[in-house]
Amino acid sequence: MARRMWKSQSGRISVLATIGIFLFVVASGVAATYLYIPRLYTQKLSANITTNAQVPQDDAYQAFIGEVYEKTLNNYFDKITDEQLSELFRLGVAKLAKADAVLPSKDAVGVKVMLGVAIKDKTAPEKKDFTAQLANIVLVNLKPFGRSGILSEKQQQALVDTVSNIDHSKDLYAALDLPKAASAQAVDDAFKKKETELAQKAKTDPEAKKQLDDATHARNVLTDTKTKQRYDKTGAEPTVVSHLIAPTVAYIRLQKFSPQTFDEFVSVANSIADKPGLDSLIIDLRDNIGGAVDLLQYFLGPFIGPGQYGYEFWHKGDLTPYKTKTGWLASLAKYKKVVVLVNGKTQSSAEVMTTTMKKYRVGVIVGTTTKGWGTIEQLIPLDHQIDGEQKYSMLLVQSITVRDDGQPIEGKGVDPMIKITDKDWEKQLRAYFDYPPLVQATKKAWDTPPSQ
Structure with a gap:
């Protein structure tokens, strides 16, 4: 760089x-x-x-x-x-x-x-x-x-909750008409009942479809031991979702970078490592709003190796480099063909991850230019307060992030290697990977909104 x-x-x-x-x-x-x-x-x-x-x-x-x-x-x-x-x-x-x-x-x-x-x-x-x-x-x-x-204390807590993927307005158990902390078996039984009630109606009724989608999400979270324990304890929902989008192609979506995201990613990668025939991977960073930037030194290690220069921050005229703190992940080694999806709502930490993967040629970046939100905000406590009933803190832009070409991410974003708006984008992808199943899976993934 x-x-x-x-x-x-x-x-x-x-x-x-x-x-x-x-x-x-x-x-x-x-x-x-x-x-x-x-x-x-x-x-x-x-x-x-x-x-x-x-x-x-x-x-x-x-x-x-x-x-x-x-x-x-x-x-x-x-x-x-x-x-x-x-x-x-x-x-x-x-x-x-x-x-x-x-x-x-x-x-x-x-x-x-x-x-x-x-x-x-x-x-x-x-x-x-x-x-x-x-x-x-x-x-x-x-x-x-x-x-x-x-920020007031209420706003500070809202910020921390957002980064941690905690939404107090949602109750996953309520989506299944269950009391809090119901067993995984009760969750599975309640979902089957809800699915029977809504499956046919959801085909034509948007509200029924939403209820079924919410119930499906609740079932997925509350029948997995780790995610259920985390949700019951903290209210934090998973930030990593995955499935096999094709027999030989795995799909992993990172919704945001929360404190638990790296552990979730490793767990998901390991859980599908033994699936026979997998040789390609799609990482979906679309609509990823960023979050805890500290995670990136750990998150990038499995992709670029230990002790590598991952990214740089600009502060008062100086660039500070940050190295990876983790190494290769064995469960990722099998993927010889990798596609990374980004769009105009990919921002913050996700943009830094994108530019690093682009720099190290970890995979082919496909999509549209990212948002260009290139600031790092620091939450700073204040020792002097003006109200005994209210405690304020400062949220201050502390650093600016930098792209792989030395330009600021702020206001510019990160350009994909292949623009999905190009009429011949599939041909361009085949030039990197002459592998139809991955090209078809990439098209299927892009055509599916990241929220689904």
């Missing part, structure tokens, strides 16, 4: 969005992030800031904003100056106050003094709301727009 800095490729990114600041609550879209959950920064505010501004002792609101300021300055992916960051805070205060705002100095202290002036006549609830909105406005308006923000 060409080890070129993003700066030298496309020019330095502006850390500010447009001058018009938008109120934006970072509650939507967080499922599509790269996320570092375990590594949390806990830097303390510097106590020695020299300025000509007269600064009173910080109250809770100034301390909160000061910490957001310093942690943004230290951890944001791009180089950002005090002048740039303090100006963004000034614009935020002006937007919220609907009046011009003055910075006594272009640094953290100046921002805190400005905040104190803006909220001095407000009630306590108004001060809390103003301060939280200001922090969120500033973070949201960092480039890329809308990727960073302030």
